Amino acid sequence: MLYPIERAHLAKIVKNIYDRYGTNAAGGNISVRLNDEHIIMTPTLMSQNHLCDLSPYQILVVDMDENIVEGDGRLTREINMHMACYRENRKIGCVLHGHARESMVFACQGMDMPNLTEATQKFGEIPCLPFAPACSPELAEIVKNHVASLGDDVLSKVMLLNKHGVLVLEENLNKANDMLERLEYNAYIAYKAMIYDKLGISDTENKEYAYNLEE
Template identity: 30%
Template sequence: MNETKLRDEIVGLAKSMFDRGLTFGSSGNISVRLDDGWLMTPTGSTMGTLDPARLSKLDINGRLISGDKPTKEAFLHTTMYERRPKANAVVHLHSTHSVALGCLHDVDPANVLPPLTAYFVMRIGTLPLIPYFAPGDLKLAEAVGEMASRHHAVLLANHGPVVAGKTLQDAVYATEELEETAKLFLALQNLRTRPLTSEQVADLHRRFPQNI
């Protein structure tokens, strides 16, 4: 896909998520890998009204080539790309139910969500919790980097998810699946649940191997 089409895809999918309440205000950011760098949503922008011509274009060293100043969370994206060479897009949202999940006290930091549905297992797999760091803290990038080589999706405590995909559409779909599973998990609190068994999860991994 050429750069013009990638710019249009970023704008279209960002508006779709904004219109459906998955992101709001100036929260969240998107990036796509180019042959010689990245496209990213600009800092302070809202996903509902992005201008394809003003998207931030960065070179392979992270220097701004054209467009507006990139998101201040650009380091989250570049860290994911460094650790996941097959990833071509990254989505980071502050989606309500995923953030709520990252605020809970008694969750397994190695895997925050149980395997409630097949599609969560297929699109996310396991979801580690990254400890809280203030926005913009470079220690957050270090913590994400430690997990990113083994997980294409992570949840930042009290902050939101960061999800990589082979394509932007894949990353968006996985992020949406995470949000819906978080919503489902919260709805089932204090109720007896029947998550997938380890055998069922292993079967899904065999049938639908993740190659991100």
């Protein structure tokens, strides 16, 4: 079996993300670049059919031409979005896409998310990208262009996919999972802060602080 440790770890993280509402039964997918030849990736219908409770062998080994090298399952149609990220910037080591519950409030409104917590300041802006249908070449192109606009500052970046979900770009799987958790907490706080602001209970603070961006 190829890459047994890495595939087991991805299976464990996927289950944790599903259990913590980082995605839902409607979808989500995660890939990890292992080297110049292979990525590992969750199979299609991982949520709907398996509730993200996957065996290591269900984690697919995929070459850079999008061929399955090993694994029990079929490729998600969103492979094009993942590959667009990897091909655009060599720094990217993990692409995490989910239908995260709190962040979907902003994605479905087509809104950029206010970045309010100290733990998310490394994200910079949290943009909502223009709409394109899920799995479409148009969506992959929109993501590719956004990745290109980030240049060397591509890691620890998150974006909202309009009406669809979230996308996290990181150098490895553990950091991507961490970024998703931070994003979800920020989303939970942000929409409540916006309500408080509108009700006149407390204005949303815009003061700049000397944040620790390395933590």
